[in-house]
Amino acid sequence: MFLGGMRFCQxxxxxxxxxxxxxxxxxxxxxxxxxxxxxxxQSPAAVDDPIGALLAQQARSGAxxxxxxxxxxxxxxxxxxxxxxxxLSDPVDVRVFTLTNPNRVVIDMPEILWRATDDARPxxxxxxxxxxxxxxxxxxxxxxxxxxxxxxxxAPQIVPPDGTSGFRLMIDLTPTTGEEFLARAGWxxxxxxAANTVASLPALPAGPPAGQETKRIIVLDAGHxxxxxxxxxxxxxxxxxxxxxxxxxxxxxxxSTGRYRVQLTRDTDVxxxxxxxxxxxxxxxxxxxxxxHADSNDHREIRGASVYTLSEDASxxxxxKLAETxxxxxxxxxxxxxxxxxxxxxxxxxxxxxxxxxxxSRFAETVxxxxxxxxxxxxxxxxxxxxxxxxKAPDIPAVLIELGYxxxxxxxxxxxxxxxxxxxxxxxxxxxxxxxAGESIPSQRxxxxx
Numbered sequence: 001m002f003l004g005g006m007r008f009c010q011x012x013x014x015x016x017x018x019x020x021x022x023x024x025x026x027x028x029x030x031x032x033x034x035x036x037x038x039x040x041x042q043s044p045a046a047v048d049d050p051i052g053a054l055l056a057q058q059a060r061s062g063a064x065x066x067x068x069x070x071x072x073x074x075x076x077x078x079x080x081x082x083x084x085x086x087x088l089s090d091p092v093d094v095r096v097f098t099l100t101n102p103n104r105v106v107i108d109m110p111e112i113l114w115r116a117t118d119d120a121r122p123x124x125x126x127x128x129x130x131x132x133x134x135x136x137x138x139x140x141x142x143x144x145x146x147x148x149x150x151x152x153x154x155a156p157q158i159v160p161p162d163g164t165s166g167f168r169l170m171i172d173l174t175p176t177t178g179e180e181f182l183a184r185a186g187w188x189x190x191x192x193x194a195a196n197t198v199a200s201l202p203a204l205p206a207g208p209p210a211g212q213e214t215k216r217i218i219v220l221d222a223g224h225x226x227x228x229x230x231x232x233x234x235x236x237x238x239x240x241x242x243x244x245x246x247x248x249x250x251x252x253x254x255x256s257t258g259r260y261r262v263q264l265t266r267d268t269d270v271x272x273x274x275x276x277x278x279x280x281x282x283x284x285x286x287x288x289x290x291x292x293h294a295d296s297n298d299h300r301e302i303r304g305a306s307v308y309t310l311s312e313d314a315s316x317x318x319x320x321k322l323a324e325t326x327x328x329x330x331x332x333x334x335x336x337x338x339x340x341x342x343x344x345x346x347x348x349x350x351x352x353x354x355x356x357x358x359x360x361s362r363f364a365e366t367v368x369x370x371x372x373x374x375x376x377x378x379x380x381x382x383x384x385x386x387x388x389x390x391x392k393a394p395d396i397p398a399v400l401i402e403l404g405y406x407x408x409x410x411x412x413x414x415x416x417x418x419x420x421x422x423x424x425x426x427x428x429x430x431x432x433x434x435x436x437a438g439e440s441i442p443s444q445r446x447x448x449x450x
Contacts (some may be wrong), residue, residue, distance in 0.1 A: 005044075008143065015222055015249040020213050020394065021181060021426075024215050024220055033082070039391070049312075066090060066113075068090040068091075068092050068110070069112065069115050070086060071166055072086075072116045072165075073087070073117060073120055077126045079175075080174065080175065081172055082151070082195065083170060083171070083173075084171045086116075086169045086393040087166050087168050087438060088166055088169060091167055092109050093110065095107065096153055096171075100181075100182060103147040103185075104146050104147055105144070105147065105151070105153060106142065106143075108136070108140060108141070109141050109143075111135065111141050112141050121325060124148075126392075127149050128173070131142055131143065131146060136227050144227060145173075150175070151174060151175060151176055152173070152174050152180065152181070153171065153172070153173060153177040154172040154174055155321065156172075158416075193200035217261050217286045218261070218262050218286065218288050219263045219280065219284055219286075219290070220292065221264075221281075221390060222247040223243050223264055224240040225240045226269055227238045227270055228240065228271050231294060231295070231406050232450040233406040233407065233415075235327075235412065236410065237412055241269075242406070243293055246421050247292055248267070249421045249422060250424075251423070254432065255423075257433070263286065264280070265280045272298065278390065278392055281398070282395070282409070286396050287396070288396065288397055288405065288436075289397065290398075290399060290432075291399070291401065293401065293403065295404065296405070296406055299441070300405075302378075303405050304375075304378030304404060304405070305371055305378060306381075306384055306385070307364040307367050307402070308386055308401075308402070309360045309364050309385055309398075310387065310398065311385030311386060349437060356395060357397075359397040360397040360398055364399050366434050367428065369400065370427045371427050371428075374420075374424050374427040376414075404416065
């Protein structure tokens with residue numbers, strides 16, 4: 001099925017990839033890796049999941065793969081300790097640190113293959129509130145644990161293979177005071193991302209130099225990704241998978257016209273920080289930025305697509321709440337936001353941006369006129385405004401399209417269909433055609449980001 005993916009709540013510590021565990025406040029000496037097991041017994045899970053059992057058997061017996069494999073995981077909780085036990089095919093380096101606002105534990109490791117089928121969930125009554133994992137950027141897998149109460153990460157324990165299991169990494173969280181947690185928390189220097197980098201920017205197809213371009217450049221932004229799954233439907237369908245599938249289909253539709261060159265901010269299940277998404281659009285010298293998302297609402301009867309444009313003041317309480325949630329994407333994924341201090345108001349003061357915002361609003365109305373017939377449009381206030389960080393490029397018209405509500409069973413069912421993606425992509429292509437109709441290609445595009 002095209003929309004595979006791990007459920008948000010199935011984030012049971014995939015952290016399991018590490019034997020040489022380092023941390024900002026844990027002992028820095030790597031742990032010695034035990035030798036690889038030579039034999040393994042068949043797992044009882046083989047009866048229920050023969051394919052998963054075969055993958056686990058291959059990993060335990062030494063079958064080689066491009067990346068280490070997480071075979072299984074378990075979670076145990078008590079008032080005095082929360083333990084994550086992760087079974088691995090190979091030892092890997094792991095870095096652990098804690099962050100505040102909100103309180104969380106971050107575990108970084110190289111890329112891994114997640115093959116655990118366990119469904120170990122926290123009770124929600126003790127230290128761990130939830131956890132998520134996924135590809136943070138190429139070569140870096142990240143696991144983030146959200147905390148209900150402050151904890152101390154104890155020195156990890158390594159259990160060598162015993163013939164029935166592979167390497168096992170034990171990570172224990174024990175209660176501590178808020179003052180002690182605060183004193184230990186913070187970014188280790190080596191974990192801080194470099195400033196103003198676009199780590200995952202895929203190259204545009206070769207084309208004419210700037211100023212000689214004969215095609216419009218459309219930047220498609222598939223929201224969320226990697227460690228940040230976004231919202232999900234009742235069946236477990238994830239927002240990050242839906243919007244990436246639509247972005248790929250829309251790219252195909254746009255390029256088939258011969259009138260556009262298309263840049264995706266991500267073409268894989270990888271996390272891209274919000275600021276980098278904006279940088280990608282500007283580096284590509286985009287003529288239009290379209291961010292694709294799927295909505296959620298506690299009132300499950302609400303359904304239909306809507307389009308957002310940047311506004312200093314949210315159009316209503318729901319819009320404000322949605323923007324706040326989306327703008328938390330970097331925080332929940334564990335991004336260093338030091339130095340981020342540009343509120344929406346500061347980018348609205350530039351008079352030169354008024355025309356950009358006006359063009360974005362006109363495009364939003366064109367989208368809403370094109371979508372009926374391919375998908376349901378929200379009947380009330382489908383054009384909305386809010387302070388989405390991803391719409392802050394000052395020189396590129398930008399909209400955020402909520403394709404529907406994954407919390408509505410009818411919208412979710414539509415989003416699963418190939419035919420729905422094709423029809424929505426045709427409608428959005430028609431809207432983009434109409435937006436640029438009658439406009440000449442600018443003789444001088446904006447400069448790329450330095």
